[in-house]
Amino acid sequence: MSGCAQKSPEKKAFEKVGAKYAEQFFFDEASGDIMLLDPTGNTTALRCDTAGERLVCLSSTHIAFLTAIGEAGHIIGAPDSAYIFDSDIKAKIRSGETAIVASGAALNEELILELAPSAIFTDNMRASEMTLFEAQGIPVIYIEEFRENSPLARAEWIKVFGCVTGKQHLADSIFSTIEAEYNELKNSVAENAKLRPTIFGGTEYQGVWYVSGGASYIAGFYQDAGTEYVFADNKHTSSIPMDFEAVYEKGMECDFWRIVFASSSKVSYNMLEGFNAHYADFNAFKNKSVILCNPAESAYFEKGVIEPHIILADLVYAVHPELIPEHKPVYYRILN
Amino acid sequence: MKTQYRNILLFTGIFLAGILLFFLNVLLGSVSIPAGDVFNIFFGGDVEKASWATIIIDSRLPMALTAVLAGSALSVSGLLMQTLFRNPLAGPSVLGVSSGASLGVAMVTLLAGGVLSEMLLINNVSIIIAAFAGAGGVIFVLLFLAPRVGNNIVLLIIGLMIGYAVSSIVNVLQFFSSDHDLQAYILWGLGSFSKVGWQNMVYFSGIVIAGLVAAILLMKPLNMILLGDNYAFNLGLNMRKARLLVISVAGILAAIVTAFCGPIAFIGIAVPHIVRNLFKSNNHRVICPAVILCGGVFALLVSLLSRLPGSMGALPVNAISSLIGAPIVVWVIFRNRNREVA
Structure with a gap:
């Protein structure tokens, strides 16, 4: 396994910063690493700027996150096109630039290996299928935004994508805009409705x-x-x-x-x-x-x-x- | 003498077919890799793409090995159950062993974030351990009950009832689960030979081979059981001990395969039938080794077919095994009936 994703048994030894709403990830202030919590509460450290430029994502929400921070061009593997709306990715799938690596439950493990991705975005559901790639030293990034219990917390996962792709500041500013617009409307409703x-x-x-x-x-x-x-x-x-x-x-x-x-x-x-x-x-x-x-x-x-x-x-x-x-x-x- | 000659011929033929299927399993997959490159990967020549070596060595090779071992294990497990219960419909799942494994997996995948969250980490290892624990629990209950229940039919019914009860608990868990957790559980239930990998091969192959050796050692008592309980007793067989041994071996073989590969339904029931009809024998000295061989070969065929269709990934092993297995069994039985009539 490469140095970017080490399982750590300690749960609460870190200075938690950077995540305002999300509860399933935080930043470790000392190292600058992002800490992802799996469903059992264990943390995985993720060094920023390690995703590289050959990205495979196994959920269409990952496409939305990556597109928002301008990383869509680096997506070389995506899930079945029937569930994708983004027209750029759809065009890239048609032209063969982006490969379909999963359809429904079936994961095309061989094709992913052949694509030689620099990182794979997935969720813990597929953890058992990821051991093959982790053994090859490919960073597997578990995106669990759906386990967050508020709309802003889910959107805040853009910071995880920003961190691993080295676009932390862009992601932060995009989230700030979303947050400001959301809260402004929320407060206005609370006052005026x-x-x-x-x-x-x-x-x-x-x-x-x-x-x-x-x-x-x-x-x-x-x-x-x-x-x-x-x-x-x-x-x-x-x-x-x-x-x-x-x-x-x-x-x-x-x-x-x-x-x-x-x-x-x-x-x-x-x-x-x-x-x-x-x-x-x-x-x-x-x-x-x-x-x-x-x-x-x-x-x-x-x-x-x-x-x-x-x-x-x-x-x-x-x-x-x-x-x-x-x-x-x-x-x-x-x-x- | 003639049957012996025929049996040797059959063994050789099936063995060669197995070798061929093994190579096809390594050669064919969703990424097409030229045979020359596959040869070079094994014998140290130059390969066009580095990723191809990974695909062959780390993906296809362990998958083919897993298929052979899983197929043999399930088939032998099925044979032991069919002999013990003198019931042609018995299989590895009949005593509730796979249901027990399903419950274990359901507890981990569906109750995550709940009861088990603090103790277990959801990953490959915890799913395997949970499945094995669930199956082991059912085997334990059966071993506890077996000496107290004189009749094999009663034991069979108890096994079936355990299976139903355990499946209902799984249903209730599913009902209250989120779609993400459900999908994880369903993925496991589809069956796959790809999850053993090299990292778990030592444990998997170790337990399976030990179970297969134990089954070979049970050939003589199995032949006695086939004659009926009274005959077996008169021949000096300790029926109780033999029964416990058979249940343990069959249960552990089914448990280990279910834990690593998911509940693979059909192979365990089908292969003993195919073998009995091919070898025209009920003698376990012949059919036990034959079932081990044929089970492995059948699973290789299933594995190959499930990964063939075009470019996209793999079909579930479970679907393919029943889809091609059912007609084969019907055909084999029909052919034999017709011969008996003629």
Whole structure:
């Protein structure tokens, strides 16, 4: 293994600086190294400026992070194009400049070895498949932004990408801009919104409704957008499965209903009612107050992570349109 | 004398097919590497790309070795179970051993950040240890119950019930898991020969070879078991001891493969059938070595086919083994039936 990623057993011996919102990484002030926490709480030290110029990334969110700091040109391996929105990368995949190294669950280990990458971006899910590359001395950087529980914490992972590619200052300034815009809107909503309408989210599937936890990043968006989340009383950071009737009872009275629903055809109220006739009983359905994100139409799952300020503005525009009347929705819009 | 000649011929033929398949496994993959370069990699000539040596030596070679060992281990495990329970549908998974391994893996991948988070690190090693611990737990329960349950059928039913119960716990864990954790669990469940690598080969091959040797040593008692419990007893076999030994060997072989390669379903049931029909024998002195050989060769075929389709990575081993295995078994059995009629 090369000197850039050593497992360290000590957890709290470092001066934690540099991460304002994120809890899954921090900078060690003495060495300047970035410290990544894995799901078990162990830290891995990552020296800055070690990623090199031949990058393989295994998630489309990594493409968004790298594109934001101007490193897209160094991506030589990417996951299957069906899940990629970024037109530059799509063009590079078509021209063969960037290879598809993973499709769905299947990882093309041989192709990655042949590409001889200078670094691989992945997450701990694939840790067992990474031993082969780590044994070759290829730095494997575990990006776990999805384990952060607030929108800004997820976006802050841009600093990890900035650090390893040697573009720390650029990443810092991009994050500062995102943070400033997000917080400015959040504070303005807190001051100016006259009331806090109620909201819930998700859809039923086979009798089960996965509801965002009360301490999840989605609940953070609800809070910051000036709404009252009706399932905020639990402390879960991930989604929790609930019985349809439990959601039905509480969701019925809600002013707004947020759904993320991938569909290649146009989503309509009729379509929703077709899935479950009880949807039509919801207040938000009757009042045409469904807030829809269609990931087949926007790069929600790719770029959404570094644009929390835009997602927040979308939600605010849907719920309190009078506060930002000029806003043009990108990810979420009220379904007509 | 004639059957002996035929058996030697069959052994030689299958062995040669195995050698050929082994070379094809090393030669073919999603990155195409010319045969000349592959030759040079092994015999120290110049290679066009440095990465090719890595692909051959560190990826394809350990994968082919893993396939041989895993195939042999699963097949022998299946044979032992089929003989012990005198049931043609028995296999390595029948006693709940693979379900136990699945539960171990589910605990690590799905409960991460929860109960086990402080103790375990999610990586290759912890998944292997968890799978082995889960499978070992089930074997332990079975060994505890076996002497207390006189009847093999009752033991078989208990094994199946353990399997169902353990799978339900896994289902509940899945239900409450995030999609990232679920994906990690599903990845493991698809089965793969690629995760042993050189770093774990010593442990993997050591345990598998020890298990295979133990199975060879069990050939005589297995033949007695085949005659029926009363005969075996009259021939002086300590049935209880023999049963515990068979369950331990079969269980450990299934456990080690499941831990490293995921739950690979079909090979263990199919290969003993293929062998019995090819060699037209029930004598374990013939079919036990034959199952070891054929299991390895069958797994090599599966491994090759799962990585062939075009440019993109690999299909799950589990899917391929059943897909090509099922028709082979049906064909072998049909062919034999027709001969019996004729």
